[in-house]
Amino acid sequence: MLPIVILPGYFAGATEYLELEKSLRERGFPTTTVPLRRGDWFPTVGGRSMVPILRQIDRTVQHMLSSHNASQVNLIAHSAGGWIARIYLGEKPYDIHGDMSEEGLWNSRSRVAKLVTLGTPHISQERWTKRNLNFVNNNYPGAFYPDVQYVCVAGKAIFGKQRPGHWLAYNSYRLTCGVGNCWGDGITPIVAAHLDGAINLTLDDVLHSPRRTGIWYGSDAPLQEWVSYLA
Secondary structure (H helix, E strand, C coil), X not given: CCCEEEECCCCCCHHHHHHHHHHHHHCCXXXXXXXXXHHXXXXXXXXXXXXXXXXXXXXXXXXHHHHCCCCCEEEEEECCHHHHHHHHHCXXXXXXXXXXXXXXXXXXXXXXXXXXXXXXXXXXXXXXXXHHXXXXXXXXXXXXXXXXXXXXXXXXXXXXCCCCCCHHHHHXXXXXXXXXXXXXXXXXXXXXXXXXXXXXXXXXXXECCCCCCCCECCCHHHHHHHHHHHC
């Protein structure tokens, strides 16, 4: 089995994915998480460059390739990690912020066999996020590379409504896809979590984050639904 690298979501640290790591290892997959801490995300705030994150992704991928004598890894990317991973795969220099000087941080799709995104907002209406996401979607729309298998997993747990208990979902969905009254995982609407040409899965009752009480993408039952694509 190919080694797996887990890429955390925005402002998430690697420790939040220890249970997912354990579950994948128990299934025979050599697995590690990009060793991010919450503070590592501060330089990216306000729509700034993702180069600090790309640098850590590349170090982790290179380590897994070397330590397991492998030619490729599978990437599992949670939330914003999914579209950041698409920058990492891409052949065009990520130079929109004027700080892209390390060639190894892009054009890395030869090192990645499969990209699994979990609750990733592949589109956004939020003005700070759009600069980075427009770069991704303008250059690499949909499941862009035929030599990479894309698996995009969405959760259908909360319908956004303008009423108590549903405001967070409503506002998050509206900021992402422009419509608040729709289904999603409480943060990412289903329509934003899928890509044209990918294997697109929608899992009932799955919430966005491991931080929340309840079932999330890495919980045992949802994991059973998408882990087979990594075999």
